[in-house]
Amino acid sequence: xxxxxxxxxxxxxxxxxxxxxxxxxxxxxxxxxxxxxxxxxxxxxxxxxxxxxxxxxxxxxxxxxxxxxxxxxxxxxxxxxxxxxxxxxxxxxxxxxxxxxxxxxxxxx
Numbered sequence: 001x002x003x004x005x006x007x008x009x010x011x012x013x014x015x016x017x018x019x020x021x022x023x024x025x026x027x028x029x030x031x032x033x034x035x036x037x038x039x040x041x042x043x044x045x046x047x048x049x050x051x052x053x054x055x056x057x058x059x060x061x062x063x064x065x066x067x068x069x070x071x072x073x074x075x076x077x078x079x080x081x082x083x084x085x086x087x088x089x090x091x092x093x094x095x096x097x098x099x100x101x102x103x104x105x106x107x108x109x
Contacts, residue, residue, distance in 0.1 A: 001062060004055045011051055015044045024054045 002024055011020030018033030029043075038044030 002055050002058050004052055007051050007055050008048075011044075011047060015047060016041070020047055020051050021054075024051070024058045026054060 007020050007023050010023050014020075016033065016038035018030035018038070021027075021030035021033055033039060033043055033047075036043070039046075
């Protein structure tokens with residue numbers, strides 16, 4: 001898991017060399033920042049707004065891969081699993097109510 005604090009600390013002091021991007025695994029953007037000194041300052045500024053989302057994305061991807069490998073862990077969650085429980089009696093009552101003819105009242109004038 002990546003820390004937002006560490007990502008911003010690296011980005012603040014070494015961001016013109018792409019340290020924040022390398023930290024979150026964005027190697028391509030890290031190399032671009034490294035060779036252009038943070039996009040001549042422009043990418044360095046833009047990354048202040050994008051870095052938090054990149055850390056969140058990286059942590060979600062980490063938890064997703066970790067959850068699919070270790071299903072017995074109490075801390076792992078799989079967002080693709082849906083548990084549905086159908087009560088057989090409820091289903092039978094629903095079918096019976098659909099098959100039953102509706103009652104019609106006679107109106108006397």
